Amino acid sequence: MPSPRRAVPLVPVLLCTLVALAVRPAAAEGEQALAAPPDDGGLSTRVARLYQEAARATEQYQAGTRRLEEERMRAGDLDRLLTERRREAEALRADLGRYARAQYRAGGGLPVSAQLLLSDDLEALMNSHRAVWRADLAVSNVIEESRRVERRLSEERRRAGERRQRLEQRSAALAGMRQEIQSTLEEARGLLQSRADASVAAGACRGAVRLEQPGQPVAGPWVAPVEGYxxxxxxxxxxxxxxxxxxxxxxxxxxxxxxxxxxxxxxxxxxxxxxxxxxxxxxxxxxxxxxxxxxxxxxxxxxxxxxxxxxxxxxxxxxxxxxxxxxxxxxxxxxxxxxxxxxxxxxxxxxxxx
Structure with a gap:
């Protein structure tokens, strides 16, 4: 029959064994958490998406700004063309005035019928009157053309103004959207960096974040490590x-x-x-x-x-x-x-x- 004294030392041994088994999983779990903390709950992916959205919003805003500038340049071109047409019309009016004054001096202010009766050279007189008539007709045509151009330019400028107004409204909306995205992105960036600092302080990296890759393939076998730097x-x-x-x-x-x-x-x-x-x-x-x-x-x-x-x-x-x-x-x-x-x-x- 075995001695009862041999069973006594087994009690503390069994207790120590149970304690060790109970403590070991907890320690192992703690080591695993230190070695690979849980991921950031999608924060990195969110920052990456916001980064792309901010880039797209900026691109759209810049494109809208370029279109606005093009509309302003077009309005300037229309103004210069209209000024040129008016200058041409004024020059022809001046020419007509000179013709009229010259004819008045040559005819002494007499009516055309009297000039015909008193003229020694009827052909020269008629040629002179035809020249004045052609000049007057040319000026009238140019003036009418200038008026048509002015009406057309005015209509184009009106439509350009409407386009510019729509572009300005869209640009303002894009600017607001871009600002909102940037504000959200800055907040997310701050949180992302704080988690990075915590990982560095712990000496352990979080699990790899599966970032959505850009759809545009690279042009060659080597690239710069970042864009927009x-x-x-x-x-x-x-x-x-x-x-x-x-x-x-x-x-x-x-x-x-x-x-x-x-x-x-x-x-x-x-x-x-x-x-x-x-x-x-x-x-x-x-x-x-x-x-x-x-x-x-x-x-x-x-x-x-x-x-x-x-x-x-x-x-x-x-x-x-x-x-x-x-x-x-x-x-x-x-x-x-x-x-x-x-x-x-x-x-x-x-x-x-x-």
Missing amino acids: TMSAGFGQGGARWASRHTGQDFAVPIGTPVRAVGEGRVARVSCGGPFGIEVVIEHPGGYYTQYAHLAAVGVDQGQRVAAGQWIAQSGTSGNSTGPHLHFEVRVTPGTGSALDPVPWLAARGVPLG
């Missing part, structure tokens, strides 16, 4: 923000701007935290790597294949950043310390920047 800090530039020299090219763009893979390749790394904030590194054929840093959101997973021009992320100001921009590097290794000047590198591949 202003180039700011360049390669090799000195400054207090860097340990030695700037290792890439900065593109000043608003938060949420789609970031494109400059060429086809494979996602070598996606990371959050450190001076670069949220970053993506892509390996390209030929042994080159490109880095996209200070992002607000990522749209690809590590190991994923990407095409040239594919939206891989959204720009932001995460990490060691003083404002919204994309930090872009070209390297010969995945890590830091092997950066090349990206401007001539892209120019050699048919992508001039500026």
